[in-house]
Amino acid sequence: MSTNMQSMALTVPSGGSIESYIQAVSSIPMLSAEEERALAERLHQDGDLMAAKQLIMSHLRFVVHIAKGYSGYGLPQADLIQEGNIGLMKAVKRFDPTVGVRLVSFAVHWVKAEIHEFVLKNWRIVKVATTKAQRKLFFNLRKSKKRLGWFTNDEVNTVAEELGVSRAEVMEMESRMSSQDMAFDLGSDDDESSSHLLSPSQYLEDNSSDLATNFENKQWEDHSANRLQLAIKTLDERSQDIIQSRWLTEDKATLQELANKYQVSAERVRQLENNAMKKLQAAMR
Structure with missing residues (x-):
């Protein structure tokens, strides 16, 4: 994608201002099918980057909607949205207005692909130390561990006594330290039909409904409701x-x-x- 098109993406703020960003993109007017097609034709036929910008801006709320579905991975929402915006730009660049589908339906693949890639690079299923006390125990336990493998009962008692913690806390932390991250995707030899071999990647996408169609219908209902209120x-x-x-x-x-x-x-x-x-x-x- 060209540098010019990349510069069109809004920088998603982190922290509390993320709500302001969401409100801002939700207030951007939606495009009718005719407006969308005309802008896409200007982009493809004339290389009109302002047309591309309008297409991108009017669909930023769609990216927010998708990104919220990945909040369970413990990653910053602002980062998920930003990655989704990159996917949206790629979709706009490749969108063919002559095919007869709306951009919102076409862009689902590209938005999800970028978010999936970000999750793959950053998500860790086992968090070794999530609290201050656990971090302290983690570093002290590393110093106390004299050999590879699991502690014996006597070693667990010794470490617990030296660090002033319970046996259960020592065993829990050792379990976390000794475990390996679960593979995000199943290997080629894994049996996907086995429930105990489910990998995190299999939870990323819900194929039970057409997200693009549902989202487009919801946006159209909201748009129609607003027009009705104005008409009244x-x-x-x-x-x-x-x-x-x-x-x-x-x-x-x-x-x-x-x-x-x-x-x-x-x-x-x-x-x-x-x-x-x-x-x-x-x-x-």
Whole structure:
């Protein structure tokens, strides 16, 4: 990927400001299918990097959505998102608008591939010392260990007495020190059907649902809901109340109830409702 395209990626902040980043990318307007196709054509036909930037920016929220699914590996969310953004840029570069699929569906592979690579390089299934006390025991135990292999009962007692800890703590730390990291991927000779041989890589991806389609549908629902709320605000106050009372609440009002409220006939309320619905439909189109 060119340096120019790489420079388009937003730098994801670490620490508390990650929430501000997520809010910022969530506020970036989504693209319609027509807008997306036009931008992709400008990128591929004319090398328009501003078109590439718009495609990338409008899909940053999608990367955040995917990255959140990998939070269980103990890696910084900002780093996961940043790696996913790199995958998004690669997807934008390779996206062919003539195929007939949306970018969000095409980009899943590239976003996940970059995040998977980052997890493979950084994730460790066994954390030897995770607290201050465990770190102290770890370094003291290394000094006390005189030979390879497991301690005998007498050696465990001696070390526990010297360090002022329990036998259980010594044995637990020795177990951690002596264990090996589990291979992330199964070897070529491993039987993937054996439940006890499951490797961490097999937990990375959930194939039970189409994430891209689900995400795109959810984003479209949110987008439509926002457009509906904006359209409702264009109605007069009485029409807004009628639409809200008749369609947007669980305890829906009857025509007669609204007629009594506004001191008009039920038929007049029905007419106002129909007129308001026509205005909303026109605004939504």
